[in-house]
Amino acid sequence: MLFIDRLIERIIETKNPSVIGLDTSIGFVPPRIRDACEQELSRAGAGAHLRAAVDAEAIYRFNREIIDAISGIVPAVKPQMAFYELYGQYGAEAFVKTANYARHRGLIVIADAKRGDIGSTAEAYADAFLGPGVKGVEGSEGGEGGESGGLYCCDAMTVNPYLGIDGVKPFIDNCRKYKKGIFVLVKTSNPSSGDFQDLELASGGKVYELIADRVAQWGQGEGLLGAYGYSSICAVVGATYPAQAKELRARAKRVFFLVPGYGAQGGGAEGAAAAFDSAGLGAIVNASRSVLCAWSHERWGGKYAHDDFAAAAEAEALRMKSEINHAINATD
């Protein structure tokens, strides 16, 4: 089944168009988990390598508790590579273990890597994250081509389009070949996303609108366009720019949106709702810190201790689901 159909079916099953970002900073992890890792690993070495190994393992164990708490609630998780790269090879292993554990628990895994490069380099990134799956790796698809996939193997990833179509094509090729997906950066959620994305073009329209049109073009055709009318070539459109999200929803009808910026970044459910179509489909909303650190949010009035982070994440994931569904229905 195509990536986009798997994603939409899981969204329909869970009645939840949201995804939890695993942007796990070591500061989010309660001391009990990190201390246990330190005790277990202290024989493994010393210095910077030991610290990196301990922090990375602690992050993986934190993620595992989060995944256990939310796997029945959300269709997908989105680990953010930057927080794993901070720990070199130990972080890489924590990423691999997190992605495999999440897939093993039935979650779709979107690698938030924002990669973009050219020629054989873009091919290497595409094979690293969107390969066919690796035989003998738990949670991986295996299959015919299973010998050549990278260990990071995920269901989808984010891609930066600044290098043009030959920077994106290798990712699209792997989407078609291995039934994977990409989310191309179109209009990002950060305050200065307009610096370059909002530039007015001499030919009319803005840079991000032209990129949205290209993404729509790239997503046409066999092996990409799914049963629900959406393509596996998707876009990132921030919840913090609802007017632009609404305009893009009308403009690129077959492009599915990943919507960051909800929660800690200040985007409201109403902003996110602008990214959905009239049938309540067409987008998935991401929240990261607001779920991972829900235990400390004033909303819960001190109900949760740091050690209860997973229970708090579950409560927040349910609250978010309800809030987003409510906002989508109110928009219809």
Place this chain on the structure above:
Amino acid sequence: MLFIDRLIERIIETKNPSVIGLDTSIGFVPPRIRDACEQELSRAGAGAHLRAAVDAEAIYRFNREIIDAISGIVPAVKPQMAFYELYGQYGAEAFVKTANYARHRGLIVIADAKRGDIGSTAEAYADAFLGPGVKGVEGSEGGEGGESGGLYCCDAMTVNPYLGIDGVKPFIDNCRKYKKGIFVLVKTSNPSSGDFQDLELASGGKVYELIADRVAQWGQGEGLLGAYGYSSICAVVGATYPAQAKELRARAKRVFFLVPGYGAQGGGAEGAAAAFDSAGLGAIVNASRSVLCAWSHERWGGKYAHDDFAAAAEAEALRMKSEINHAINATD
């Protein structure tokens, strides 16, 4: 000393404004090296993990021979992250070992990672690659802040600007704080780089020109602008677009250029020469495959066997040095 001054001094010392890209594909590695790794590691495990471990270690050993051959000739190397990510945690370790070995041999290391993200995520990438150095890691700078740096710790890295200034600022902050450098993508060397970079703006000029102006602005000020008049906030400008390189050289006088596209991508020395100033400074030209795979190039008429790849790389690095210096002098 600022990154840009260290780089320029090494260029002056070696009389060589070129950098070797370590875009090492496993296909470049002679069977003797891979076989030795396979024999040594066969007790380590099985399946996909063993294959990844063997390939990654073979790539590191190949890189080590290349580094030994070229370290007296070139000022810098530029490992390309994509080729390491393909092997998950094993590739990450090969990257760390390659970067440390190169620094240990006196080379400046530019991580070609093309990262770009927002807020705390961009900070994590900046700390991963442009941290203060890690105590106890060979070739690393250590120093005061030495506890918090990532294991990937390099001298500089490439950065994608599509997310706007708050996607670049955390990298600039680390450049100032830890005397590191960045190369922001402005006009890339690939055939379709014009898809978005060459778009004409309603306000006049093109997208890449406006980005070049921003890079020039970002590079002003204390802690960034060096003794030779260039800034540690640098730009990527492809050798395959000599007219644009010439125009950008005149436009952004304090922005140092990393020039990819020479060699295997088809950019000539004359194209690269357009990126230099009248004093013969202001740029560094990258070649990857044409050096790593020099043994197989028709230029050497079968003189080198695959096992002689390092000797061939040395000969090609010297030939490239001479060709580029000749082209720069011809332009003056």
